[in-house]
Amino acid sequence: MPAFLTSAPAPLPQPALATRRSSADRFAAVRTQSAALCRPLLPEDTVVQPMLDVSPPKWHLAHTTWFWETFLLREYLPGYQVFHPDYAFLFNSYYNSLGSRVNRADRGTLSRPPLADVYAYRQAVDAAMQQLLAQRAETLPPAFWEVFELGLQHEQQHQELLATDMKYILSTSPLAPAYLNDKPAADTCLPAPKATWLPVAGGVHRIGFEGEGFCFDNEQAPHDTYVADFELQNRLVTNAEYLEFMAAGGYQDFRYWLGEGWDLVQQQAWQAPLYWLERDGQWLRFTYHGLQPVNMAAPVTHVSFYEADAYAQWRGCRLPTEQEWEIAARQFNPNPAAGTFLESSLFDPQPLPPDAAPDQCHQLLGDAWEWTYSAYHPYPGYQKAAGALGEYNGKFMVNQLVLRGGSCATPESHIRLTYRNFFHADKRWQFTGIRLAR
Amino acid sequence: MPAFLTSAPAPLPQPALATRRSSADRFAAVRTQSAALCRPLLPEDTVVQPMLDVSPPKWHLAHTTWFWETFLLREYLPGYQVFHPDYAFLFNSYYNSLGSRVNRADRGTLSRPPLADVYAYRQAVDAAMQQLLAQRAETLPPAFWEVFELGLQHEQQHQELLATDMKYILSTSPLAPAYLNDKPAADTCLPAPKATWLPVAGGVHRIGFEGEGFCFDNEQAPHDTYVADFELQNRLVTNAEYLEFMAAGGYQDFRYWLGEGWDLVQQQAWQAPLYWLERDGQWLRFTYHGLQPVNMAAPVTHVSFYEADAYAQWRGCRLPTEQEWEIAARQFNPNPAAGTFLESSLFDPQPLPPDAAPDQCHQLLGDAWEWTYSAYHPYPGYQKAAGALGEYNGKFMVNQLVLRGGSCATPESHIRLTYRNFFHADKRWQFTGIRLAR
Amino acid sequence: MPAFLTSAPAPLPQPALATRRSSADRFAAVRTQSAALCRPLLPEDTVVQPMLDVSPPKWHLAHTTWFWETFLLREYLPGYQVFHPDYAFLFNSYYNSLGSRVNRADRGTLSRPPLADVYAYRQAVDAAMQQLLAQRAETLPPAFWEVFELGLQHEQQHQELLATDMKYILSTSPLAPAYLNDKPAADTCLPAPKATWLPVAGGVHRIGFEGEGFCFDNEQAPHDTYVADFELQNRLVTNAEYLEFMAAGGYQDFRYWLGEGWDLVQQQAWQAPLYWLERDGQWLRFTYHGLQPVNMAAPVTHVSFYEADAYAQWRGCRLPTEQEWEIAARQFNPNPAAGTFLESSLFDPQPLPPDAAPDQCHQLLGDAWEWTYSAYHPYPGYQKAAGALGEYNGKFMVNQLVLRGGSCATPESHIRLTYRNFFHADKRWQFTGIRLAR
Amino acid sequence: MPAFLTSAPAPLPQPALATRRSSADRFAAVRTQSAALCRPLLPEDTVVQPMLDVSPPKWHLAHTTWFWETFLLREYLPGYQVFHPDYAFLFNSYYNSLGSRVNRADRGTLSRPPLADVYAYRQAVDAAMQQLLAQRAETLPPAFWEVFELGLQHEQQHQELLATDMKYILSTSPLAPAYLNDKPAADTCLPAPKATWLPVAGGVHRIGFEGEGFCFDNEQAPHDTYVADFELQNRLVTNAEYLEFMAAGGYQDFRYWLGEGWDLVQQQAWQAPLYWLERDGQWLRFTYHGLQPVNMAAPVTHVSFYEADAYAQWRGCRLPTEQEWEIAARQFNPNPAAGTFLESSLFDPQPLPPDAAPDQCHQLLGDAWEWTYSAYHPYPGYQKAAGALGEYNGKFMVNQLVLRGGSCATPESHIRLTYRNFFHADKRWQFTGIRLAR
Numbered sequence A, B, C, D: 001m002p003a004f005l006t007s008a009p010a011p012l013p014q015p016a017l018a019t020r021r022s023s024a025d026r027f028a029a030v031r032t033q034s035a036a037l038c039r040p041l042l043p044e045d046t047v048v049q050p051m052l053d054v055s056p057p058k059w060h061l062a063h064t065t066w067f068w069e070t071f072l073l074r075e076y077l078p079g080y081q082v083f084h085p086d087y088a089f090l091f092n093s094y095y096n097s098l099g100s101r102v103n104r105a106d107r108g109t110l111s112r113p114p115l116a117d118v119y120a121y122r123q124a125v126d127a128a129m130q131q132l133l134a135q136r137a138e139t140l141p142p143a144f145w146e147v148f149e150l151g152l153q154h155e156q157q158h159q160e161l162l163a164t165d166m167k168y169i170l171s172t173s174p175l176a177p178a179y180l181n182d183k184p185a186a187d188t189c190l191p192a193p194k195a196t197w198l199p200v201a202g203g204v205h206r207i208g209f210e211g212e213g214f215c216f217d218n219e220q221a222p223h224d225t226y227v228a229d230f231e232l233q234n235r236l237v238t239n240a241e242y243l244e245f246m247a248a249g250g251y252q253d254f255r256y257w258l259g260e261g262w263d264l265v266q267q268q269a270w271q272a273p274l275y276w277l278e279r280d281g282q283w284l285r286f287t288y289h290g291l292q293p294v295n296m297a298a299p300v301t302h303v304s305f306y307e308a309d310a311y312a313q314w315r316g317c318r319l320p321t322e323q324e325w326e327i328a329a330r331q332f333n334p335n336p337a338a339g340t341f342l343e344s345s346l347f348d349p350q351p352l353p354p355d356a357a358p359d360q361c362h363q364l365l366g367d368a369w370e371w372t373y374s375a376y377h378p379y380p381g382y383q384k385a386a387g388a389l390g391e392y393n394g395k396f397m398v399n400q401l402v403l404r405g406g407s408c409a410t411p412e413s414h415i416r417l418t419y420r421n422f423f424h425a426d427k428r429w430q431f432t433g434i435r436l437a438r
């Protein structure tokens, strides 16, 4: 889930004193959140890489730190000495501009540096950043503040990955360990309200990020797009609905599937979403609370694009495009406070209350990323940044699909209606869900 | 390059007698063309499969025959007995509806049936088809004629594949055997005229197939789309221009490449388009005439999407979307006769004459398929057909990119401005080229 | 099945005129036999490589010819010009001394040169060899005659490979084509006589090749070895006996299997020897006559070492070592005429007559190669030859097991009691069988 | 390095009280040693599996504990409850008899149970074992004592694996962390004494384990074997000598290599033994003290069989067979106290003093395992045990080579002159070295 900074056409004005103070506070808050997420983990949990997509939490903690060190401290803090000369090799993710690095597939073979050293690394970099913000804020140029903002957003992206990677790591153990010790929130099984279809008027609409504040470069430039009239369902597909697809033999009938998806179903013997397990006739899911009965009213998650599309085909519907999604979302203008985000510590999308308004569009922000049937390609007029940060987003713009709306593992302050997330069609370890269009 | 039949909104009228006669003639002509393409091949050439994408010519000859037998003779010719009970298993390509089949990767391990048996199969099916067309044409229903037309188009698609697969097969031999014994056509090396930029006005435009005649289902339904103003180059990128990219270190600089493309460049040690070979400081290409010096004025071909995009990046331009391409092509309304197609037996795109009009758009049809920066996804309102033929196109609509305009290996009667071809971003064995946009 | 020339301690004497004549005759006979084996094949059959171990027959025909050209014509025929400059690259098998070559895995992707060219190559080399033998035999040095003899033996080895590779190639077709059109020889199903145990006295015995005539270097040097008293079964294990193992669940019980063998049984889902197929409750085998009922009295073949060992374990017996085998074979001194060899054109081991003498040891030569529980390692005092031919045998002396006695695909004049064949433990496409020891 | 219990011909007598006490002491000593080895490790170090051959130390600590629980506590301690119901699945290594288990390749993906739980598991099993030994020793049957002894030997084998696996794990870090903080022992670089050749008289000799005490089943049965006269070098090959091979282009010349070894040299780009690294013209090795200059007088280690054999070929010598090794070793009767073993905590073989007696055979026990040119096959008369423990050794008896003499990572009380260790020819992460024969 890489991303990028807006290359704003006009240079940003120098932030005022209040802003600088709030910068230090925001920095501290974001950094604290990453570490807080890892607090329930044992050192052993932070080292392993049970599949290529997953990075060890220790690596996330160090890589986000390396980002601040590389892009800001080395540039702007006079006399700054890197914490360790080998860390650039160990914790660079994919920046060719910044030299060679540990093979991604080998991140889980590295026991050293130990977790304690990584926390020391965080502390040292945090202190240096605070020193920089305290002493030199008035002289830091706009370019600094651009990358500073990007660093915050980058760290938030890795918080979502931390949440989903930790889940995958714990799930591989036959011991099915719980990350959270309290009771799951939504275990009353009131049925979700029946989904309704909300019409959206077609025509030429403007999409893409405009206005103040941060966005990634991939949300640029704002542009017109044409869509025909369409309808969108007013909530996410639930586990109960998805189970109907399973019960109807959806995983056994090639007619609903894209060819490469059907090949995967065969090879991987997929029978259900990731983390589902049938035991004694009951469907369980691995969650942050360990193995739990599937909450039928909650949105289905951990489905690939192939599964989302097959489900839609089976229903005689389709997935929306990202243009449709954004046009609808701008029209329905969801209240972010209604969504489930990382800050809730629920780590699962929540069922819609039975009395949710049928004429409103729910769960657009938070809960689950919504697969769209749109390729992750550059917007018209897209420009990638110069230098190493030009590798942040642009080089991924092929062979992936756009997801919209954020999830229960996304920080609330991180999401926007214009936000474009992207994954390959086969990925299932993120909180990915389904909203139908027609 | 799979494709599909138009599900015409109104049922096609019964073809008149003249049409029926011309059906028999068209059938004979298309069938003859397939066999004619293979005439210069030895039996040995028709068996091998040097890479997964390539099918043995013997298989193409049999598979296209199986198509007529399966979808028409078995349905419409009373008392028809299949030529051989095992051929359905051997020559079904990818239709799950029609049962199990030889693994695609194993097509090149099958020595039997021998080529002679495949020709006998063709003859038997041709005779039965002619009998059917002669005796029962008046009673054949519209559904027959739909699939009949599809069968012709399908066979033409396989003619292009035959041309490109044969080339690949011969190229793997260190003997560099020639398929054609005459001299290459365009060996005068007059430089191509300088490319010009042609402006196209944006706005809402209609694309997709409309009107009479055949189209594949993926060209349906016609619909409006919005594009901003843009410019398109008036000809394809030449070998000379591409060589500048190579000389400038294009294959050594990650900055121009999409991430997955750059990985491939490293792994496969790509240094030039497919079939290029440097010998004593001169660049040669494997062609239908064996190894030949690169004709600098001719359009570059056998480049992947990654190379096309990297070239465009390096030039500070971009590839067009398929919407842009079609809107421009409709506006410039190219003369098909000016293009190079399969029927020319040239098997290579031809250089533009030095005096070609700078204000016209050349090489839109024929010569080389043009990579677009558009994913091969369903058009709004796309409906796949019922039954086995529903597998023709729809199930490939993810992870591939659209190419437009046909190539020197496409039959002239097969191409249209609305035609959507599609390949994965790494494919290079088709006659794929580059047209720049900005 | 590579092999090598005896480095005779004393130089061989100059062959007399009669010998020279017989050399020309032997050369012609061996060369003719290779081509004769391929006569029933179509060009298409000679090109494919359905698995790595199998080489296309066209390749065998050319490689054996390259051997004569490389090691004799280029050395000894003044003014000899190689037939084609690229053939050394195409048809060198594994001699690093002789430069780079086509990757072994790619032998089946080469359609060119066509079979006809390979036959022309054979003819040209045959003619040049006959010219050399006719004109210069009196002056050819002992080193020539050594390699000449090796060339004959080498070609015979490839005849066995031709026989087994052709079988595998034809077997991959669902058409199950027959190589031979006559009826299988042994279709009366008289039961084989009950196997008896023949005692062999232990002690220090001499093994390895001694005396006149040709042997490969790996049979050298003759040396003493000690074995304890043991018993050997007087015939090969039959299909009927092997079927008892299968019926007793042998392929489902890990206890009988070596670990790496058991892994293979799981991964490859082995349930029977190679080429066996159960249809309507009856076991069939793919043979040179197409699919045929298993002849229960005939020796089992196409079993891996793992299967041979598991069978022996299940019987409470074991496989002999190669020392035991040779000591017993020297003692029982089998009559070669009683065995089934390539020259019989039966291409399957034959059942022992019901009245075969119970106190004699049968089927030691011909019929089926007998897996021994001996690693293919150098004998004490083994010396590999200098130059390229030093790569013939020595470099394979690890990770393979010795097989003894030749098979129905071995030329009769090629086998000896001291002959050491060798394959990896998982190989099944040779005519490999089982003899029990205890 | 799996192993097995002697099936002693006569049942062992009931151990006397003193023996029982010493059993408790031996048990405690061996168990303590395993944990002591892991003391310098961080939890992070105990989790990862950087290659298939390596198991995470946490796994070793748990697996050896599972062995006691499974084979003794569950059988002999009335009322014993397993520590955790999932541990049998998690910590069974390869016993099919005992059910399914974690895939070997996935051992490094398991973060749970954490190291602390594994130590608790050890403590609980140790306490139960001591209780059993204290309370019921008088009534425990001979079968108990057999498996008890096997358990001790098994745990010692895993101590050696712990030592070599820890080294490999630490070596993968670019930080090159040291396991030991003191100075390396032998950093004076006195040259090793020149190697001498010691003659051994051939003839029929008896090898294999005889007499009192423990041996693995693979050392059984004692038997006669014949060898010719031969000579053995009186010490291991040194790093200095091996460097001569490297300097002479040994890794670039295929003539010295077995074919499969040469393929590996190419594929893996081997240029030196494992853990060697050239920096600024100096050769360093990764050791328990981190990166250190190569001690030229010390025995070379971490070479594969292919490298050992290629070195011997280059010297015009050969590797001994295991029969030769044992016959020589029995004759030279080495003093175990002279060798370097695990207990020394040196973790590297030590150089021979310059004044070491030239007519004595040194370094036969300890220091480095010596590759022999003998396949790991069953001895004549070998019988594997009944039940799960029958899987201990027998099923590995193919495709591996025998190593003799123990290493600096072998517990001194664990090694014998008859001990047969075994590895595949390509393995390099054990302390494997070279002794020449001729």
Ligand SMILES: [Fe+3]
Residues within 6 Å of the ligand: A063, A093, A154, A158
């Ligand atoms: Fe990152």
Ligand SMILES: [Fe+3]
Residues within 6 Å of the ligand: B063, B093, B154, B158
């Ligand atoms: Fe087709």
Ligand SMILES: [Fe+3]
Residues within 6 Å of the ligand: C063, C093, C154, C158
């Ligand atoms: Fe050969």
Ligand SMILES: [Fe+3]
Residues within 6 Å of the ligand: D063, D093, D154, D158
């Ligand atoms: Fe073990």
